[in-house]
Amino acid sequence: MIGATRAGVADVRRQPDNALIDAIREKFPVEREIDKILTRKMHRRAGLSFQLPSLHDLVTATTVLISARAGYPVTLERARWLSGGASKLQVAFDLRWRGPEGGSDAVVLTPMVMRMETAASVTESSRRREFEVLQLVDGIIPAPQTYWVDADAEFLPYPGLIYGFASGVAKPSGDSAKVTGLGQNYGPELRAKLVPQFVEMLATLHQIHSSQFAALPSFDVPEVGSNASIIKQVNNARRIWEEDRIEEEPVMELVYHWLVANAPPLDHVSVVHGDYRSGNFLFDETSGVITAWLDWEGAVLGDRHQDLTYVTMPIFRHIAEDGQTILMSGMGTADELFARYAAASRLGVCPERLRYFGIFNRYLVTVLLLAASARAAQVAGTHQDVLLNHVAGLGYIALDDLLDNFRKAVA
Known part of the structure; x- marks a missing residue:
């Protein structure tokens, strides 16, 4: 494991040298523009103020x-x-x-x-x-x-x-106390208006034709039938883990190798939002019309199932008014949302791909919470240190969820 951190050993990631940066880059190849951004991050960290x-x-x-x-x-x-x-x-x-x-x-x-x-x-x-x-x-x-x-x-x-x-609100006035998007409850009336738009807009996004990808020169364009682009995304998450983690965690090594070995070849290349969920869209609370989708920084060209499973992540769920039904991103059950999506997109929903990207997204969220958030807070590199310390603590919940779902996937 690169630059392993142990008790009593200096945290080499706090002041990374060129040898560590180059070793991580070589071991976990990613898209060109992503490599540039992550490398810049590491070089900037050494003199961060x-x-x-x-x-x-x-x-x-x-x-x-x-x-x-x-x-x-x-x-x-x-x-x-x-x-x-x-x-x-x-x-x-x-x-x-x-x-x-x-x-x-x-x-x-x-x-x-x-x-x-x-x-x-x-x-x-x-x-x-x-x-x-x-x-x-x-x-x-x-x-x-x-x-x-x-x-x-x-x-x-x-x-x-x-x-x-963009006009609109990110959360309803009746449920405004929560961190935006985390267990957001829109209520039955507003939910009924939002759900069709939520699903149809995702289907529309995923159907953008590949002839338009020329407008994305900073993106590596994947090939249908190849899993190389999916492996690059897995490497992206693992590279962030190696660059940012505060401590070792063997589960991250184990799941990484499974994700690489089981990466599915693409059957269709879609524009993937990467953070499609409650809290990342604005809407008019009176009409229930979605006015804008935000936070496109994680967008990639890849597999539509990445967005589909991200919608269902535990951190974005809540229990419906009946006290039993679990609503994904405050919208509906997973089966309901997938059925609506399949009808709207005509692209199909594959259970095996859902299983794979369910693990992938849990791995990514664990990396962002337990490594990236913790490191950004530790180096005092942002205006949101208090919030990042809070969400970093959620990383252990995410890790437990990752391990539980990984065990089910390989059983």
């Missing part, structure tokens, strides 16, 4: 960024912090500019959001990839409109992107 930027400084940097990209001076008004999200800094503002075409003398005011990385995160991801996939789904399913990306932090303190402000 995160200071929360002031709102004034971020407004100044964002103004310079947009002015440079628009080609003329712009003004930001009504800037304010946006709450929510455990991994990115977000600032909402109104942009006074000439509009998308830039040729009119008329000045317009457009609500926008600047979304920026922090020095460390529970999800180290590419703003370039997030920008590309948001552009791709524009007009296909509801999502924020994209404007500009600063993928290499030329203007902002850290990489970021700018997109349109």
